[in-house]
Amino acid sequence: xxxxxxxxxxxxxxxxxxxxxxxxxxxxxxxxxxxxxxxxxxxxxxxxxxxxxxxxxxxxxxxxxxxxxxxxxxxxxxxxxxxxxxxxxxxxxxxxxxxxxxxxxxxxxxxxxxxxxxxxxxxxxxxxxxxxxxxxxxxxxxxxxxxxxxxxxxxxxxxxxxxxxxxxxxxxxxx
Numbered sequence: 001x002x003x004x005x006x007x008x009x010x011x012x013x014x015x016x017x018x019x020x021x022x023x024x025x026x027x028x029x030x031x032x033x034x035x036x037x038x039x040x041x042x043x044x045x046x047x048x049x050x051x052x053x054x055x056x057x058x059x060x061x062x063x064x065x066x067x068x069x070x071x072x073x074x075x076x077x078x079x080x081x082x083x084x085x086x087x088x089x090x091x092x093x094x095x096x097x098x099x100x101x102x103x104x105x106x107x108x109x110x111x112x113x114x115x116x117x118x119x120x121x122x123x124x125x126x127x128x129x130x131x132x133x134x135x136x137x138x139x140x141x142x143x144x145x146x147x148x149x150x151x152x153x154x155x156x157x158x159x160x161x162x163x164x165x166x167x168x169x170x171x172x173x174x175x
Contacts, residue, residue, distance in 0.1 A: 005085050006033055006040040006167065007078070010092035011101050014050045014075070021123045021151055022092045028160045029090050029121075036164075041082065045093075047072040047103040065102040072103045078111060088117040088167045094151075095124035095131050105138065113139050119167045120146035121160070144169075 010026040017023060026042055033040045049072060052058045065072065093100045120135040120143065122128040128148045136143035144166040149159040 004038050004087050006038055007083070007086045007089045008040055008042045008092065009045055009089055009107060011045045011094060011104055014046050017044045017046060022094060024153070025092045025121060025123060025149060025156065025160065028156055032160060032164050043078045045103050045107045046075040048075055062096055062101070066097050066099050070102050071106040071109060074103050074106050083111045083113065083116065086116050088119065089113065090119050090121055090163060090167065091135060092121040093123070095122050095128045099131060099134060108138060113141055116142065117167060118143045119163050121163050122146065122148050123151055124148050125151050
């Protein structure tokens with residue numbers, strides 16, 4: 001059995017890698033893993049293209065990406081072969097139009113998640129179980145139920161602790 005090593009993969013729009021809600025959740029995950037002395041790596045899934053600043057344009061672009069199942073190019077690549085070292089992945093993303101941002105699918109397409117526990121952490125205003133199930137259905141491997149974290153951050157500590165508990169459990173969950 002390989003030693004625990006966790007990947008924190010989080011979505012961020014270009015230019016917001018340190019300030020987005022998902023970036024804040026990734027920082028919280030880092031703190032919790034450091035406290036447990038668990039080795040980890042962090043990877044920001046950032047689309048090459050910048051999304052429009054205007055809200056109406058942003059909504060139009062992101063809805064079209066979802067409808068057309070666009071796979072936007074992402075900045076950088078997670079270390080070649082490093083996924084094989086990972087025992088778990090915290091996949092942190094916002095709920096966009098009852099789905100993940102399409103760049104997260106680009107990331108999932110490019111990596112081998114076999115034999116790796118995946119815990120979806122969805123930043124959302126509402127219940128996003130269907131988004132977490134979408135991750136499970138897309139990856140078709142050991143995806144745990146995950147958690148929804150309120151966008152306002154009011155339940156971040158509690159939900160990130162719950163995500164950590166799932167990550168370190170050694171059994172598969174039934175949905």
